[in-house]
Amino acid sequence: MLLLALDTATPAVTAALHDGSRVVAESTQVDARRHGELLLPAVDRVLTEAGVKLDAVTGFVVGIGPGPYTGLRVGLATAAAFGAATGAPVHGLCTLDGIAYAAGRAGLTGPFTVATDARRKEVYWARYADPRTRITEPAVDRPADIAERVADAPAVGAGALLYREVFTDVPEGMPEHQSAGALASLAAEKLAVGEPFPPALPLYLRRPDAQVPANYKVVTPK
Structure with missing residues (x-):
């Protein structure tokens, strides 16, 4: 291999x-x-x-x-x-699974949250029972909107470090990025x-920043 x-x-x-x-x-x-x-x-x-x-x-x-x-x-x-x-x-x-696995290698056992920076004052995040077991689907939210859901466990990742007012327990020595x-x-x-893998397709979770203007007019040759 x-x-x-x-x-x-x-x-x-x-x-x-x-x-x-x-x-x-x-x-x-x-x-x-x-x-x-x-x-x-x-x-x-x-x-x-x-x-x-x-x-x-x-x-x-x-x-x-x-x-x-x-x-x-x-x-x-x-x-x-x-x-x-x-x-x-x-x-x-x-x-997020890769970051959770790295957190386990750094000594975190679980449960915990992984949060990365999604920009626009949001985070990509998921909850883990342990470094190999994700228990929620990946999501994108404003930190304040998930404060109660993540308050009971440590958090790792750049998103957790950015919003310490929500992710109040961020252990030292944990991975920030992938x-x-x-x-x-x-x-x-x-x-x-023999565990299955998800398809190698993107998890965007939201629309891209660049979009066609609402009043865009298509010009065709005469």
């Missing part, structure tokens, strides 16, 4: 290679505006460090969000292109026991 994982659903542009037992190479840069520019160089660094070519990869893992439209589609399109070029399968995983190494490790565990 040789899994290449990537995720661009958070400000972290992250890629990692996993051999079925451990992460053999990982590259992460945090830059919310340069996902398209940074992802392929990150993949190249990971493959070079591991001393393998892309065609040696037996499977791809991609974070499907939730995340902002522009950044999220970079990782998904790249994973789809790699899968088409090599014939290797592409496995989707919820980005780690492709954690995503790859989670995928390797799931593959080993």
